[in-house]
Amino acid sequence: MSGALTAEAMGAPSPVRPRTEPTVRLIAAPSPTGGLCNSLNEIVQFWLDGRRRAGKRLDTGRCRMKAIVVTDQAAGTAGMTLAERPEPEAAGNDVLVEVHASGFTPGELTWPGTWTNRLGRDRTPSVPGHEVAGVVSALGYGTRGLSVGQRVFGLADWTRDGTLAEYVAIEARNLAPLPSDVDYTVGASLPISGLTAWQGLFVHGRFQVGQTVLVHGAAGGVGSVVTQFAREVGAHVIGTGRAADRQNALDFGAHEFVDLDNDALEDIGGVDLVFDVIGGDIGKRSAGLVRAGGMLVTIAGPPETQPKDGLAVDFVVEADRAQLGEVVQRVRDGRLRTNIGQVADLDDAVSAFNPTERIKGKTIIRVRP
Numbered sequence: 001m002s003g004a005l006t007a008e009a010m011g012a013p014s015p016v017r018p019r020t021e022p023t024v025r026l027i028a029a030p031s032p033t034g035g036l037c038n039s040l041n042e043i044v045q046f047w048l049d050g051r052r053r054a055g056k057r058l059d060t061g062r063c064r065m066k067a068i069v070v071t072d073q074a075a076g077t078a079g080m081t082l083a084e085r086p087e088p089e090a091a092g093n094d095v096l097v098e099v100h101a102s103g104f105t106p107g108e109l110t111w112p113g114t115w116t117n118r119l120g121r122d123r124t125p126s127v128p129g130h131e132v133a134g135v136v137s138a139l140g141y142g143t144r145g146l147s148v149g150q151r152v153f154g155l156a157d158w159t160r161d162g163t164l165a166e167y168v169a170i171e172a173r174n175l176a177p178l179p180s181d182v183d184y185t186v187g188a189s190l191p192i193s194g195l196t197a198w199q200g201l202f203v204h205g206r207f208q209v210g211q212t213v214l215v216h217g218a219a220g221g222v223g224s225v226v227t228q229f230a231r232e233v234g235a236h237v238i239g240t241g242r243a244a245d246r247q248n249a250l251d252f253g254a255h256e257f258v259d260l261d262n263d264a265l266e267d268i269g270g271v272d273l274v275f276d277v278i279g280g281d282i283g284k285r286s287a288g289l290v291r292a293g294g295m296l297v298t299i300a301g302p303p304e305t306q307p308k309d310g311l312a313v314d315f316v317v318e319a320d321r322a323q324l325g326e327v328v329q330r331v332r333d334g335r336l337r338t339n340i341g342q343v344a345d346l347d348d349a350v351s352a353f354n355p356t357e358r359i360k361g362k363t364i365i366r367v368r369p
Contacts, residue, residue, distance in 0.1 A: 063087055067165030068349050068365075069125040076109055077353040082346070085127065088161060088169040090140035095172050097152060099367045101188035102163040102346075103131030104353065105221070113158035129164035129365070130156045133178055133187030143172045151178040153187035153328070155195065155319040163188075164349060166367055176324035182331060185364045189221075189338045193362070194327035196299060196317040197225035200275055204313045205297045209234040211272035214289060215254065216282060219245035221362045222299070224252045224339040226275050231255075232335055238268055240282075248360065252337065265289070276300055287312065340364055 067085045090096040108114050108128050117123045133153040136146050146152060154175035156162050161169075178187045201207045213230045217223035218239025230237050231253035239254030246257045258265055260282065270291040276283050279300025290296050290307035303312040330336035341361025344352035349365045 065166035066346060067127045067161075068129070068346070069127055070109065070114070071124045071126075073109060073115055077106055077350075080128075080350045080353060082350060083125070085125075085161075085165065087167050090138050090143070090169050092141045093143050093172055094140035094169050095136045095143055095146055095152075095175065096138035096140075097132055097134040097168050097170055097175070098137040099132055099163055099166055099168055100134040100184035101132070102129045102165075102365045102367060103188045103192065103362060104129040104162075104164060104365065105192060106353070108162075111158060116159070118159050123159075127161035127163075127165050127168075129162035130158065131188050131191040132156060132163040132168055132170065132175075133184040134168075134367075137167070140169075140172075146172050146175060146177075151180065151184075152176065153178040153184075153191065154321075154324060155191040155317070164346070164365060166346070171319075173321060174319035176321045176328070179328065179332060182328060184368075185340065185343050185366060186331060186338050187328070188364050189340050189362050190327050190331070191319075191324065192317060193221045193225045193339070194336075195320060195323055196222050197229050197275075198323050198327060199315065199317060199320075200297045200299070201226060201229055201273075204315050205273050205275070205295050207233065207235070207273060210236075212236045212238065212270075214238045214240070214268065214271045214274045214286065216240045216260075216275065216286070217277045218252065218254050218257070219248035219339075219360070220277065221339055222277050223275070224248070225336065227252045227254050228330075228336050232330075235273075238271065240265070245360075252339075270294075273297065276303075279303075338362075 064084050065087045067083060068080050069083045070079055072079045114126055114128055115124060136148050136150045136152055139148060152175040156168060156170050213235045215223050215226045215237060218227045219241050227237050227239055237254045238256045239249035240258045240260050241249055242261060243259045249257050258268060265285055271289050272291055272294045274286045274290055274296045276286055276296060276298035277300060283298060283300060283303055284305040287296055287305040287307045290310040292309035294307060294310040296303060296307050296312040298314045302314050306312050339361045341359040341363060343364050343366050346365055346367045352363050
């Protein structure tokens with residue numbers, strides 16, 4: 001586990017298409033919602049290219065789809081609405097995924113990519129959600145490594161429409177096969193938390209067996225997975241959180257628990273690795289706990305305080321097919337428990353993300369039964 005697992009390289013540019021194309025006359029039928037299927041031309045063009053794309057596409061029976069959209073960053077989750085959007089198209093090296101389950105983290109609504117594209121231009125109304133589990137329904141030009149009808153799960157691109165929808169277009173390299181014995185809702189709960197925990201511990205944190213690890217938010221979506229990974233490979237795990245989180249953190253594998261509201265964080269002594277998901281004052285104080293040669297790893301932004309004799313790294317999680325495979329295998333053999341708090345249907349997603357009381361665990365949206 002000591003080496004960094006890197007994402008697969010992008011495929012080479014697609015070859016030039018042949019110019020010998022037969023003449024085809026098309027009659028487009030109205031969709032159930034009254035519009036013409038905006039993906040029909042794409043299907044036919046793929047067929048004309050000699051790739052039989054029309055035969056490789058599942059019959060979705062719809063041209064528009066239901067999706068959760070956001071238009072106002074200041075509104076937060078209260079600004080979410082259920083709307084009808086055009087079904088996306090798979091570009092080169094993409095796949096179109098029929099979404100069965102989707103994961104969302106409220107922090108997405110503060111990320112620039114939710115509101116602007118890679119050129120910095122406004123792209124609202126945008127569809128949030130970056131975790132997906134579903135079935136491949138179409139392949140973009142040049143896409144390899146996945147097939148139509150295959151169960152997959154993974155992480156959507158930050159600057160494109162996301163997974164709180166009936167369909168999502170996503171780079172094939174961001175997806176991994178989802179084994180048939182893993183439920184879609186479980187698959188959708190894994191990409192962000194699983195990859196963040198894996199990369200923070202084993203890639204950036206350079207964790208070594210026998211070290212002491214301080215895990216902030218040990219009962220949360222990311223922290224609970226960090227706790228389980230660290231415990232599996234022989235760490236002494238100290239979890240933190242609110243008093244109400246104590247038992248959950250211990251159940252996930254923490255040896256000790258620090259109540260950040262009532263206990264003195266400094267009383268735990270030195271640690272080899274801090275995994276910080278909170279930042280702010282907690283991040284500053286945590287830097288002082290890192291032993292010589294140790295590491296502070298954070299996803300809460302650039303650390304304001306550096307460890308005196310150690311290193312600090314902040315990172316943004318990246319999609320990685322091999323690491324997704326490592327994560328899901330641990331679910332299959334019982335080494336990893338998911339932290340799902342509630343499951344709601346897409347029609348009820350807005351209410352689910354605006355609860356009247358605190359929900360422990362991650363909210364997963366079930367898009368299809």
